[in-house]
Amino acid sequence: MSKQEFLPMCKAEMAERGWDELDFIMITGDAYIDHPSFGAAIITRLLEREGFKVGVIAQPDWKDIDAFRVLGRPRLAVLITGGNLDSMVNHYTAAKKRRSQDVYAPGGKSGLRPDRATIVYSNKVQEALPEVPVIIGGVEASLRRFAHYDYWSDQVRRSILLDSQADLLVFGMGEKAIIEIANCLRNGKSIHHITDVRGTMVPWRGEPPERAQVIPSLAEVKESKKSYAEGFWQQYREQDPYRGRTLYQAHGREGVLQNPPALPLTEKEMDEVYELNYARSYHPVYEPEGGVPALKEVExxxxxxxxxxxxxxxxxxxxxxxxxxxxxxxxxxxxxxxxxxxxxxxxxxxxxxxxxxxxxxxxxxxxxxxxxxxxxxxxxxxxxxxxxxxxxxxxxxxxxxxxxxxxxxxxxxxxxxxxxxxxxxxxxxxxxxxxxxxxxGQLKVAPEHVSPTVLKRMGKPGRKVYDRFVEEYGRMNQKLGKKQYLVPYLMSSHPGSTLKEAVELAEYVRDMGVNPEQVQDFIPTPGTLSTCMYYTGLDPRTMEQVYVPRSPKEKAMQRALIQYRDPKNYDLVAEALRLAHRADLIGFGPKCLIRPRKHGAGTKHEGRDSTHEGRRKNNEARSAKSGTKDVKNVGRGAKQGTKGFFKSISVGLEIQSAN
The missing domain is CATH 3.30.750.210 (Transcription Regulator spoIIAA)
Incomplete structure (x- = not known):
């Protein structure tokens, strides 16, 4: 694929187009993939359609100031996005361990973007290109636009707009806002006078305007978790383009002013966005590394x-x-x-x-x-x-x-x-x-949990609804003569889940014959109701107290319970069952999750006993295990048939790539 099909990434590619200056530079934490599944591609192609000259700096070396000067000084502004994912979610697991791969980087190589990429890039641009307007956007900026709890530092951080020292923040998908901003700049309007565009947030000094609803300040939400929950619920309720109001949050002597969200795109506007002149591939510069893995999922x-x-x-x-x-x-x-x-x-x-x-x-x-x-x-x-x-x-x-x-x-x-x-x-x-x-052969669905206590906090339908779907799905496949399975996505350690609820989920896994190889452990990402519950211990919708599993040990136990069949989890499962007062699930019966461990016995033959009574129990356990296998076979009766639509699966963490 020719480089001319892409927007320029260097001065040589600018020269091929006959350009000696750009109007906008887009800096992104992802590799440059010109495909409508990537927000940076949509915004740059929209600007191109409006007649602007745009270039892309992808994953610049943030330790090298010259990496931010490779396209020269833009005439109007620098646009910055951390990428399709929040950089901290991209880098770290729920256990705060560094991920070994970055699918948004060439060859899947990790470490090509900094932590808190939007802040780092913005500060570097202001050093490399002083006095050039800086506009931040994308998922990372959008979800961190107010004072917010940050899981990785375990503290309330101030708005990313102020930490980045940017001039303007675009939240949401951004198409309408960026075109309005670009036209204002083209017509000579100062970035500091663009303060009322829908879908934007601006730094604000002095008293907030009369149109603004004041929400709890940074100082208040740091001091009081109740204030944090109340403030978050105000923000959440106002994220509507038709009834949402302007919001103001003080951060000491300055503050942030959020305008109402942008209006939804019409069907015609959506069509136009997705039919822009995309190359629909990664830039050829990544060919030596084997391309960019993220493209494969959406190509x-x-x-x-x-x-x-x-x-x-x-x-x-x-x-x-x-x-x-x-x-x-x-x-x-x-x-x-x-x-x-x-x-x-x-x-x-x-x-x-x-x-x-x-x-x-x-x-x-x-x-x-x-x-x-x-x-x-x-x-x-x-x-x-x-x-x-x-x-x-x-x-x-x-x-x-x-x-x-x-x-x-x-x-x-x-x-x-x-x-x-x-x-x-x-x-x-x-x-x-x-x-x-x-x-x-399989359909993925997300019941997430089965406990009504947890499902209430998740905002998910009850277990009976999911069971009914399982039955309908099973009947439909039997009618069609197909053997197709359900892949249920399950989540551990969500607010509201004590060990009691975790055991309840493990029993459901047992009864359905599911053998999940991976489990989605709840990650408190910015901008969600669940993260507010995690930090405050309150459900912001009702201000009810919510139990929150916080310690790494308890989180590990809740995760292990879902994977109780894995021998490596035996000790965690046994401890969890005893703490939950469910030692009845340690035994040889068909309902037991694990066998008792005889003193000195190894994990390979947990609880096996050479005595006559032990042999009898072992035979019962083998019969129960055989019965479980029978349950997995499709068509062995209505009840067993329903359970048979599950199979041994991998239930992993899937992060939706929102633009």
Whole structure:
């Protein structure tokens, strides 16, 4: 692929275009991938469409000041994003251990971006290119725009806008805001006078304007966890483009002023964004390293929507993309699919057609596009709202059109579905279509937990809803004569989960015959309700006290309980069961999680006994184990058949790449 298909990354590439100066420079913590799944690509291509000259500096060496000067001095501004993920989430696990790989870097190499990349890049730019306006955006800036709890330093940090010393912060997806800002700058308006653009936050000195609602200050939220929870809930409720108000938060002698969120993109605007002149690949400079792994996940996938009205407490989408779903037209998606089939790398498989939630294609109800999402009620929790418009027929028609393309062999749906929304539909047409054509042997869904105590804090439907979906899914596959499985994503150590609830989840894992190799341990990422609960011990929606598992030992025990079959976890599981007063689950019966360990026995033959009584118990245990295997076989009766739709799986941490 020619370098001319990409925006310039060096002076030589600028010269090839006949440019001696740029209007904007985009600095990103990711490698340069010119694909609409990456926020930096969308923003730069939008600016290009508006007639601006734009260049990209990807993953600059933050220890070298000259790395920020490779494209010269831009005429209007430098734009900075930490990348498609918060840099701290990108770098560290829930146990705060350094990750060994960065899929957004060439060859998957780690260490090519700094911790808190947005702050570091911004400070370096101001040193390298003084007096050039600096605008920050992307996930990292968006989720850290107010005073926020930072899990990795275990403290409340001030707004990233002030720590970065940037002139302006764009939150959310940013398309409308960046075009308005760019045109203001082009027309000679000072960056310091651009203070009222929707979807932006600005530094503010002096008294806040009359239009602003004042929320608890940095000093107050540091001093009082109750104030932190109250302030967060105010922020959360105002993240709506129709009813959201301007917010002001004091940080000592200065403060931050957030304007209301940008209005949702219309279907036509969404189509235009995703049909810009993308190269749809990584820059050729990365070929020697074997490319950039992140591209593989999205190269032959289609984004059909953004936003999510599911509003899971642990997900930052509501704070970033918003609760109002915005969808592309079917025609636009089909055109993109036709372009994909022309690629020399295309093998006939479209890997995904979806977004944050694949089966959300439009606003939850007509009222959302007039008055916004409801401030004090959710669309699906604790049960679907009577006004919720659940109809998968348009999505079904889209999938059928894609299947009919001559070069397409299979169209997968892999970005995850809301099973409660599937059940809320008036018929089973979508489930039938899904099971017949769009699953590669397994479907991933996210019950996350089974305890009502934990699910309440998560904002997820109850266990009975998930069990009903399991039954419906099982019946549908039996009817179709298919052996297809469910991959349930499970989470340990979420606020609200004591060892009692963790044991309850382990028993569910036992009964369903699931053998998860990995478990998603809750990570308190910025901008989520769950993180607020983790830090304050309060549910900001109700101000109720919430139990929070904090110690590494307890978190390890909760995780081990889900993986109780792994011999390495024996000691943790045994200790957890005793602390939870559930030693009844240590034994030889079919309901036991682990066998008792005879003094001096090794882990390979836990609890085996050479006595007559011991042999009898061992035989019972083997029979129970055999029975468990039988349960996994599909079609061994209705009850066993339902359980048989699970298999030994890998339940891993999946982070949604929001632009």
């Amino acid at each position: 032959f996938s289609l984004t059909s929507s953004r936003g999510c009205h599911g509003s899971c407490s642990f997900c930052a989408l509501a704070f970033h993309q918003g609760r109002i779903v915005q969808g592309r037209s079917a025609d636009s998606i089909v055109r993109e699919a036709e372009d994909l089939t022309k690629s020399s790398h295309f093998k006939g498989y479209i890997h995904d057609v979806g977004g944050p939630t694949a089966n959300f294609r439009r606003a939850a109800c007509k009222g959302q596009l007039k008055r916004g999402a409801c401030a004090h009620r959710q669309c699906l929790f604790p049960e679907p709202c009577p006004e919720l418009d659940v109809d998968h027929s348009e999505y079904i028609r889209l999938l059928r059109r894609l299947r009919q393309l001559p070069e397409v062999k299979k169209v997968f749906v892999r970005s995850g579905i809301r099973f409660d929304a599937v059940l809320a539909d008036k018929n089973n047409d979508f489930l039938r279509e899904l099971c017949t054509y769009h699953i590669s």
